[in-house]
Amino acid sequence: MNIGVLALQGDVREHLSALAECDALARPVRRPEELDAVDALVIPGGESTTMSNLAITFGLLEPIRKRIAGGMPVYGSCAGMIMLATTVLDGRPDQESFAGIDMTVRRNAFGRQVDSFEADVAIDDIPGDDFHAVFIRAPWVEEVGAEVSVLGHVTSGPAAGRIVAVRQGNLLATAFHPELTGDLRVHRYFVEIVRQSSAR
Template identity: 85%
Template sequence: MTIGVLALQGDVREHVHALGLVGAEARPIRRPGEVDEIDALVIPGGESTTMSKLAVSFGLLDPIRKRIADGMPVYGSCAGMIMLATTVLDGRPDQESFAGIDMTVRRNAFGRQVDSFEAPVRIDGVDGGDFHAVFIRAPWVEEVGPDVVVLGRVTAGPAAGRIVAVRQGNLLATAFHPELTGDLRVHRYFVESVRDAR
């Protein structure tokens, strides 16, 4: 099983490392031909408008959309969540996404870089108690479609109740950065879901 990490911008190395620790073969991808060589994809945190522009420039938008439509498992963290959303609020007018998950997300919903924070999040299907989540200029989910399962909400603090983890079929998204915490449970959950999908 080979999991690609979209290597246009963002936390690529950190995701490759975390996936390796949970037993997956992971490698960066940045060319259209590489999209057909992977079993699943991770879209890392970073800057979603930059990622969108580069996905168009590198010719990756349509190949990834096609693989998503064909059922390829994908996990997006932070900017990756934005890239998987069908509707993005507070984005650029020309911002593109892979439009895989039927949800509306708001960019930088928790505030600017200076407003970054950490908070506990309980994630359905992930054992071991609350996940210590790192939010950096993070989005949140404002609305989900009927086929989207809400997996996690912030459980404490001023952001309590906000939706920050969702799943729709083979697609998973979190508003936070598990690749920065050393807690491998989200990556393990995704890898297990990829194995189940195969």
């Protein structure tokens, strides 16, 4: 089971490390031929406009869209959530996404870098205490389609109730950065999605 991490921009190393701790073979993906060699993909946090432009430059936009349409499991955190959305609010007019999850996401919804914060998030399907989540210029989900399961909301503070974790089939997205906390439950959950997909 090979899981790629889209290595165009963002916190690639942290995701590679978290996946390795989950006993997954993780490798960076920068080229279409590297995408062909993996069973699943993680889209890291970073800057979604830059990531979108680099995906086009490196010839990865359409190959990733095709793999998603073909059922490849993908997990996106923060900017990765934006890249997986079908509709992006407050993005640049020319910004492209992989359009995998039927949801409307608002970029930088919680504010600028100085407004970054930590909060507890209750996540369905993941046992244990609420997840202590790190939000950095994070998006939130404003609307989801009928096939999307809402897995997580912020549980307290001014952002209470905001949707910050979703799943649609083999596609998973969070507005926060689990790779920065040392809590591997989200990554383990995704690895299990990949295992089940591979078994099918």
